[in-house]
Amino acid sequence: MSNSKLTAAPPTEVVNIVKNRSRGKLAPGEKSLAASPGTWFVWFGIAAFFIFLFGIVLSVLVDSLGKPWFNTWLPETFTLGWYQESWARFDLTHIIGVTLLVAFSVIIISVIIGVPASYVLARSNFPGKKLVMLLFLLPILIPPITFGIPLATVMYNFGLGRTVLAVILVNLVPSVPFVIITMTPFIEQINPAIENAARMCGASMFRVFTRILAPLLIPGILAASILVLVRTVGMFDLTFLVSGPRSDTLVVAIYRAMTSAGGGEARQLISSMGVIYTAMMLLILIIALRFINPTQLVAQVKDSRED
Amino acid sequence: MMTSATHTGSRARGSASLRHRLAERGVDTKLLLLVPAIVFALLLFVYPFAYGIGLTFQPLAATQEQWGGGFFANYVAFFKDAFIFDSVWITLRLALPAALFNVLVSIPIAFKLRSKFRGKRMLQTLLVLPITLGTVLTAQGLLIFAGRQGWLNRFLLENGIIDQPLQLVNNYLGVMLSLIISGFPFAYLLISSYLSGIDPSLEAAAKTLGANWKQRFRRITLPLLAPGLATTFILTFVLAFSVFPSARLVGDASGETRVLALMAYRAFSEQLDYSMASTIAIMMGVVELIVIAFVFLGRSFLYKGSTGGKG
Numbered sequence: 228m229s230n231s232k233l234t235a236a237p238p239t240e241v242v243n244i245v246k247n248r249s250r251g252k253l254a255p256g257e258k259s260l261a262a263s264p265g266t267w268f269v270w271f272g273i274a275a276f277f278i279f280l281f282g283i284v285l286s287v288l289v290d291s292l293g294k295p296w297f298n299t300w301l302p303e304t305f306t307l308g309w310y311q312e313s314w315a316r317f318d319l320t321h322i323i324g325v326t327l328l329v330a331f332s333v334i335i336i337s338v339i340i341g342v343p344a345s346y347v348l349a350r351s352n353f354p355g356k357k358l359v360m361l362l363f364l365l366p367i368l369i370p371p372i373t374f375g376i377p378l379a380t381v382m383y384n385f386g387l388g389r390t391v392l393a394v395i396l397v398n399l400v401p402s403v404p405f406v407i408i409t410m411t412p413f414i415e416q417i418n419p420a421i422e423n424a425a426r427m428c429g430a431s432m433f434r435v436f437t438r439i440l441a442p443l444l445i446p447g448i449l450a451a452s453i454l455v456l457v458r459t460v461g462m463f464d465l466t467f468l469v470s471g472p473r474s475d476t477l478v479v480a481i482y483r484a485m486t487s488a489g490g491g492e493a494r495q496l497i498s499s500m501g502v503i504y505t506a507m508m509l510l511i512l513i514i515a516l517r518f519i520n521p522t523q524l525v526a527q528v529k530d531s532r533e534d
Numbered sequence: 535m536m537t538s539a540t541h542t543g544s545r546a547r548g549s550a551s552l553r554h555r556l557a558e559r560g561v562d563t564k565l566l567l568l569v570p571a572i573v574f575a576l577l578l579f580v581y582p583f584a585y586g587i588g589l590t591f592q593p594l595a596a597t598q599e600q601w602g603g604g605f606f607a608n609y610v611a612f613f614k615d616a617f618i619f620d621s622v623w624i625t626l627r628l629a630l631p632a633a634l635f636n637v638l639v640s641i642p643i644a645f646k647l648r649s650k651f652r653g654k655r656m657l658q659t660l661l662v663l664p665i666t667l668g669t670v671l672t673a674q675g676l677l678i679f680a681g682r683q684g685w686l687n688r689f690l691l692e693n694g695i696i697d698q699p700l701q702l703v704n705n706y707l708g709v710m711l712s713l714i715i716s717g718f719p720f721a722y723l724l725i726s727s728y729l730s731g732i733d734p735s736l737e738a739a740a741k742t743l744g745a746n747w748k749q750r751f752r753r754i755t756l757p758l759l760a761p762g763l764a765t766t767f768i769l770t771f772v773l774a775f776s777v778f779p780s781a782r783l784v785g786d787a788s789g790e791t792r793v794l795a796l797m798a799y800r801a802f803s804e805q806l807d808y809s810m811a812s813t814i815a816i817m818m819g820v821v822e823l824i825v826i827a828f829v830f831l832g833r834s835f836l837y838k839g840s841t842g843g844k845g
Contacts, residue, residue, distance in 0.1 A: 269646040272639055273657075279715060280664055282685055283675030290678050300688065344571035353561050359568065362575050368768065368826055370776030372795040373819035374579060376802050376811050377586025400578050403571060416731065432564070461668040463779050464795070468802070481670045482779055498678070501671040508666030516659060 284505065291498035309499040316496070317480055319503065325391060326476040326507075329466075330459045333398045334452045341406030342448065346440070348407065349414035363404040371401065371464040379468040389471025397465045402455045409454065413447035414440075453515040460508060477504050586812040593809050608813035618797055618814065622821055625775060625793040628706070630825070632713040633771035636721040637763060644726040658726075664719045672712045673783035677703055680711070708784035709791045713777060717770045724769065728762030729755075764833040768826055775822050794818040 291309055293302025313319065348360065366374065378397060379388070387393040417440070425439050460476070467479050475483065481500050556562065593607035603610035612618055643661075647654060667675070680686050680702040687699040702708055732755060740750045778795040785791030794814060802811035 265642060266646065269642050272643060273661075276715075276718065277660070279679070279711070280660075282679040283667070283672060283715070286679040286685060287671065287675045300685070340570045340574055343567035347564055347568045351562075351564055353565060354559060359572065362572070362580070366575070366579050368772060368823065369819045370772060370795065370822055372776055372778065372798050373815045373822075374583055374586070376798055376808075376815040377589065378578070378582040379802070380589065380808050380812070381582045381585055396578060399574070403574055407571065412731075457665050461665070463669060464776060468799075478668055478670050481674075482783075485670070485674065485783060494678075497674055501674050504668065504671055505666055508668070509663070512659075512662065512666055516662075 287498045287501050287505075290495055291502045293495070309493075309495045310503075313496045313499045313503075317484065317500065319477075319500070321473075322475060322477050322480050323503075323507065325394075325474060326460055329391065329394050329398060329476060330456050332395045333402050333459045334455050336395075336399060337402040337406045337455055338448060338452060341403050341451075342410055342444070345407040345410035346414055346436075349411045350419065363407050366401050366404045367408060371462075372468075374400065375465045375468045378465075382469050388469060389474055391474045393469040394466050394474050394476065397469050398459050398462055400465070401462075402459060405455060405458065406451045409451045410444070410447055413444065417443050449515070453511070456511060456515075457508065460511070477507070586816060589809045590813040590816060591809075594807055597807070597810060608810050609817075611810065612813055612817055621792050621794050621797050622817075624791065625777075625795075625818075626821070626825075628709055628713065628777065628781075628791065628793065629771055629774040632710060632717060632774040633767055635714060636717045636770045636774075637725070637767045640718065640721040640725045640766070641763070644722060644729050647726065648729055661719055661722055664715055665723075667716070669712065669716055669777075669779045670783070672715050673780045676708060676712055676715075676784050680708070703784045705786050706790045709777060709780050712780040712784050713774045716780075717773050720773065721766050721770045724766045725759075725762065728759055728766070731762075732758045761833055764829050768829055771825065771829075772822065775825075776818075794821070 289301065292305045292307070294304040294306055344363070348356070348363075375397070378400065382388050382393045382397070387396070421443075422435050422439055425435050430438065461478060462476075463478050463482065466476050467482065470476065470479055477500070481497060481504065484497050484500065553562075590608050591605045593605070593611075597611055598604065598607040601607050601611040601614060647658065664672070678684055680700075682699045682701075686702070687696075690696045691699065702711065736758075737750050737754050740754050745753065776795050777793055778799065781787060781791040781793045781796055785793075787796060795818065798811050798814040798818060801807045801814055805811075
């Protein structure tokens with residue numbers, strides 16, 4: 228095995244085994260202790276990100292608990308008073324109720340409408356399929372403000388402005404396509420032979436759905452629902468355009484408090500509302516993560532065996 | 535077009551041959567499953583959108599007087615009024631770098647975190663966490679944390695790294711930071727899920743054939759991942775392009791970060807000029823679709839099909 232022979236090999240797809248083997252001077256299965264530059268880059272990036280993230284979360288948390296806090300590392304005294312004050316002042320019970328009502332209505336409706344549609348798009352070819360795909364892609368691709376402003380105008384024309392119904396309808400517009408788009412690749416990855424086998428054995432379309440597809444799709448539906456939930460609770464633009472004082476979701480209420488005339492409310496009141504918002508989202512996420520893996524959006528995770 | 539095809543499909547039940555011929559082209563009763571979604575999209579998306587486009591051709595008398603152009607006065611104003619048109623560049627200057635950064639940084643991180651190690655799930659959960667913050671809270675946190683008297687500046691000042699507090703909020707940088715904090719986890723989540731959809735045995739096979747990691751990445755993983763990357767870029771770009779609350783809260787709303795969404799909202803709720811608001815909103819969509827069209831054009835050349843992630 229001389230090297231000259233290898234270099235004379237055709238320069239196409241030939242993999243230089245000898246060279247590759249000598250590069251890592253480790254026995255198979257052994258790992259180097261010194262991290263590669265790539266690893267350093269990744270960990271540095273993650274560290275920088277987390278410094279900002281925790282800085283943001285902690286400073287809001289401390290702010291919401293502190294009495295006067297100006298030019299020091301920490302406030303002088305700690306108190307829970309801001310929470311009581313903001314809860315009473317902004318009627319947070321009502322606001323959180325509206326937020327949850329909107330979010331769960333949106334999830335249920337968008338899954339019911341979206342999943343069957345994504346099944347058809349994943350499995351069959353028909354004339355006009357491209358057009359239909361475009362119709363479902365557009366609401367995700369177009370910025371919310373672009374269709375939000377005409378949509379809000381229509382809502383006000385129909386007398387729906389500032390109602391909870393309007394908020395739900397407006398939030399459905401990006402959510403249904405979102406479910407369709409995320410579920411389609413998920414369904415594509417399920418082997419059609421399984422369905423065909425069931426159909427050969429005489430199962431009807433309905434039975435194929437309930438007995439074969441539904442169990443396989445549950446992780447995908449859960450993942451899509453959670454993303455819709457997070458998007459709806461966090462959706463600012465669309466909700467803001469149609470909601471009023473009695474139909475504000477929590478984000479919109481916080482924004483209004485931050486920008487209200489006269490320089491906005493006291494910073495600590497807003498911080499305490501922000502902490503409540505984050506706590507709510509965190510609770511949703513923790514419950515969600517008990518059921519799904521964060522990466523389980525497109526496929527069942529196969530743990531990679533190497534590297 | 536679609537719904538009429540569905541109708542023929544169900545009416546053809548009597549004549550088997552017609553039904554058969556239609557089914558061969560993919561038109562069968564299965565398509566009925568699509569109907570709710572299409573009706574929904576027509577009612578809540580297509581109709582308001584068409585209405586909005588109609589509205590743009592009914593400019594206010596004041597706009598017509600100032601800019602001329604009759605029915606097209608709103609469009610004339612959009613292109614000729616530097617105050618409005620500049621915000622196109624302002625928006626793109628924010629959204630494109632933010633989306634690119636989020637996607638490019640997510641790739642190596644998703645790769646590294648693909649393997650098994652202690653605390654992996656914990657780390658992934660933490661990376662997903664910023665989704666819970668939302669733009670408004672991120673803005674509030676940035677104002678406090680990275681403001682002139684915030685912890686970040688205080689730490690850098692007391693350690694003698696800088697003499698003057700860094701101006702990180704109420705400008706371009708503040709909005710960029712908020713876009714990265716809210717967009718990166720999203721990009722990471724999507725990319726790592728696409729990555730987990732790729733069967734690791736494909737890479738393992740390449741490895742047994744002696745390919746090193748560069749070759750494996752370039753020949754196996756990247757082509758399979760590329761469509762997912764394109765989708766992720768588009769979705770993060772859309773998020774960044776329609777930035778609105780953070781442009782107002784941590785940005786410089788009358789200067790550096792006077793984005794299109796802000797202009798449209800001002801016309802809608804402050805000037806009550808619905809036709810101008812619709813014009814800005816629709817032109818915003820047009821600008822965005824142009825960018826997306828380029829990405830899709832590239833994507834159409836890429837591999838499509840099973841990535842073998844699931845049996």
